[in-house]
Amino acid sequence: MKTTAHQVRALRITHEEATTCTIDTTDTVTALQRAIGCNNFDVVSLEDDIDLFVDDEGAINGSPLNLALTIVAHSLGTPAVLFGNAVALRCDPDTGDSISLTVAQLRRITDAIETKPGPDLIARLAISLAPLPAVVEFLNRL
Secondary structure (H helix, E strand, O other): OOOOOOEEEEEEEOOOOEEEEEEEHHHHHHHHHHHHOOOOEEEEEEOOOEEEEEEOOOOOOOOOEOHHHHHHHHHOOOOOOOEOOEEEEEEOOOOOOEEOOOHHHHHHHHHHHHOOOOHHHHHHHHHHOOOOHHHHHHHHHO
């Protein structure tokens, strides 16, 4: 995916799929709101300088649990239960700016989505997802 000077490469993660996209940095907030599909978003910081921009009201506005996104967060060091859509970008550790994901970061996120969770990850997910016993049961059958 080729980007221009005012675009950064990102990964949009819904409860159905993960697709690469570009975010226009001339108005990053509006571009993220459109990509996520929300008015308010929050940032969940992960390992490897990856930031998830997530629907801040996903859990209360009826958005479905985003199990893939929740697995990504747990796999990359942040035990968060996430609802709705999100956009993943890289955070420049020196400036705090959102910049394009590297190929390695994209691979790390997609591997977390596509790889069957191991027993340790399932145990961590079960703790976070305890209020959703059907989801925990599903994970334990994997």
